[in-house]
Amino acid sequence: MARKRKGNKIDGWLIIDKPLGISSAKVVGAVKFHTKAQKVGHGGTLDPLASGILPIGLGEATKTMPYIVDASKEYAFTVQWGTATDSDDKEGEVIETGGRTPSKEEVENLLPQFTGSIEQVPPAYSAIKVDGQRAYKLARDGEKVELKARTVEIQSLKLTDFDEKANEASFHVTCGKGTYVRSLGRDIAKALGTCAHITVLRRLRVGPFTLNKAISLEKLEELGHSARAVEALLPVTTALDDIPVLAVTETEAQEIRFGRSFQTSKAKRDGTYVLMVGDTPLAIAEASDELVRPLRVFNM
Structure with missing residues (x-):
């Protein structure tokens, strides 16, 4: 509560x-x-x-923050074709111009290639650490930043608007942890034989x-x-809506508050539970062979 x-x-x-x-x-x-x-x-x-x-x-x-950081997210974003920037968005310096504008049909036909598990190189202007320093800081200092590709999960990707006069296209994406939408826009353009950068980015959902x-x-x-x-x-x-709840007695709760595990037949399966004493959350815990071990105890 x-x-x-x-x-x-x-x-x-x-x-x-x-x-x-x-x-x-x-x-x-x-x-x-x-x-x-x-x-x-x-x-x-x-x-x-x-x-x-x-x-x-x-x-x-x-x-409960780790469960939100790991949750799926939804974004609406718009790319402008024909110009690339060093940050992959409109805040950066222009590094490429003259790219062509793809057709709506080309874009729609390409999107299945960017659905599921894909490889993605994060933007140079990101918070990833390189040799102990944030990549964006190195990039701002004029250093060349080379980041390794990582596997990310794109659950769905749809074209929501195509404005040929404005040279823009808008998308809706549902994605997993670690996905960079700026990289997604950049890579879609590259796969279409052109360049682009993001002009609008709005996060619609987090878990x-x-x-x-x-x-x-x-x-x-x-x-x-x-x-x-x-x-x-x-x-x-x-933040823990997807995790099953396990009601515990006050005696069991006392063990958890002291950081101790307890045995119970109420844990019908192994895995993570939210322990509750009445309406009050007690802890996030892990159950294995009916032994319940506290992971994070709430002080409420």
Whole structure:
């Protein structure tokens, strides 16, 4: 459950619809300022160019962050054909011009090649570390950045609009962890024998978090430091919706709070569970042969 404890210890998820032009770190700073929460973190960086879903975990919700980072995501994005940039978006320096505009039919026929498991080289301007430094920092310093290809999962990819006059095409993609949409736009263009860069990027979903659960920064400011800010929070367990729940007794809960495992026949299968004491989440735990071992214990 989302709740406020003593000393401004707020637990839950706040879903922000990040506007263009600001970093994810600035959004986290705004949430800290307006909620006075002691512990805040975000579930997946959005570039200043991108807008949309930015899940913010407060308090004990930060313990569920890995499950959000690993969750599938949905994006809407637009590419402009014929010009490439060093960042693969409109913020970068132009490095190639004169590319042709493919036909709508060519684009549609190509998309199945970019569905499923594909190999993708991340953009030079990314947060991946190279020799201990962020790739984007090296790129900004003028150093040549060579990143290795990685396998990512594209669950679906659809052409949603084709504007020949504007030299643009828009897409909707559902993808797995580690996918770079900027690289996807770049690689689609290369496969079509041209070049392109992304002009619009909007994140529509992160795991269970969708735009209909999001609030704007203006709305957050309006709620301010009042108790109403807590009303906008989603429960800590929202990030764990796909994980089965295991109800435990107070005696079993006491073992978990001390970091100890316990034996129970209620764990019918091996795997990860959310342990609950009544309506209160207790821990994320792993069950094996009916032995339940705590992985992350909530202090709620």
